[in-house]
Amino acid sequence: MSETDPSQIKGFNRARERASRALLEDYVEMIADLAAEFGEARITEIAARLGVAHPTATKAVARLKREGLAVSRPYRGVFLTEAGEALAEQVRARHRTVVALLRAVGVPEDLAELDAEGIEHHVSTRTLKAFEAFLASQGGKTG
Amino acid sequence: MSETDPSQIKGFNRARERASRALLEDYVEMIADLAAEFGEARITEIAARLGVAHPTATKAVARLKREGLAVSRPYRGVFLTEAGEALAEQVRARHRTVVALLRAVGVPEDLAELDAEGIEHHVSTRTLKAFEAFLASQGGKTG
DNA sequence: CGCGAAATGTAGCCTTGGCTACAAATTTCG
DNA sequence: CGAAATTTGTAGCCAAGGCTACATTTCGCG
Structure with missing residues (x-):
């Protein structure tokens, strides 16, 4: 958050960015936790721990992959990239x-x-x- | 939505509740500020200060009214109820x-x-x- | 090996909060 | 008073993140 100028804040930067970033961080953190605990992070486990349905976790992981923070192959565990x-x-x-x-x-x-x-x-x-x-x-x- | 059980660990119904309440609080706070400053809170001013388009503010105010936190008549200022x-x-x-x-x-x-x-x-x-x-x-x- | 259970993927819909465009009311001012 | 400017309302669209339902793949085990 580096928008110090109120006149520059688009609504976009408010709730959207805010929640968006937080979600991303939550998932990355959770995947790291699971990796430490089990060696890999399974979609079902991620979903369960974050209290969401598994398709929700799938979508989020897809986003992490898009942003280069994680990698995964179909029906396999999720792993963080170096950036992740x-x-x-x-x-x-x-x-x-x-x-x-x-x-x-x-x-x-x-x-x-x-x-x-x-x-x-x-x-x-x-x-x-x-x-x-x-x-x-x-x-x-x-x- | 009574998922207020803390024993459910971090699986609270996350982002939804979180962002929802924050937004509501932001609007109520802003309306109070404007009321203190101008005697009333105009939609345009609320929108400007919160950095959103005016229809966005209109929608939010509609929600505040629904929840009994504010009142307003068409084309007039917005006022907080006692609860607000x-x-x-x-x-x-x-x-x-x-x-x-x-x-x-x-x-x-x-x-x-x-x-x-x-x-x-x-x-x-x-x-x-x-x-x-x-x-x-x-x-x-x-x- | 084969089959059922479990895990994962995909499709499609809902809600929310944002926006733009346009309509209507109000206010300002000549 | 009346026209222009301003403000507010309304309609309709988008994206994100959530869910359910259903399809597909993998896994566990007889």
Whole structure:
């Protein structure tokens, strides 16, 4: 999100981009999780964990493939490309930072995890940096 | 749509609910802002400020009316109902808290405002409470 | 090996939020 | 007052993401 000029914001950039990016990140993150756990991510498992019907997951994976983030062969597992892995790592790092930040300001761990999933997609790079700096300055002094 | 069961893990009925509520909150907030500034909220102004075409705003307002959050007569301004005002106040209070929290952890003010708009819709009540507690414990020791 | 179960793919529809184009009402102003 | 400009409403289309139903492929197992 780098549209700082309100007069430039097309409606397109609002809800659309917002939700679009978040969805993409969710899928990449989930595929990475499943790959770590099972060695591959199956459509059915992706769908189940994200709480959607399998055709929905199929569509999303097709989009990931279109964008060069994942690869898969028919009736086989889904795998992330290098770009996909990179995005996944970035997303997970950001997730960890957001959770850590929430915990640092007193949000209970389980709640931090839940809210972070919604929040993380809206944390800009610079804000993330600020979070990291704050956490570093705290140095884990929080109990 | 009563999939509000948290024990269902991350399989909440995701994107739909998420974006839907955020949009509604954005409109209510904007109408409240305009009402405070001009005494009423005109469709054209709502649309302009939210960066959408006016028919998009018209549709959204129709939805607010359907949900009992706003009222309006043809070719006239839009006004919030009591329920709408209540929601607006709640949304604005949350917005202020989120911005304050971001600033408290070192996010620059303008960036805090921008990111807060995306983040606030995903901050649960309990997390908001935690934010308030943290801010209180800080007691304005900043700047 | 063959067959049923499970997994995946495909088709087609729904809803939502966005847009453009055009119609109608209101406001402004000569 | 009346015409032009502005505002609002309405119609109709699009894309995205969700779902169900049904087709096809793979897998598990007798």
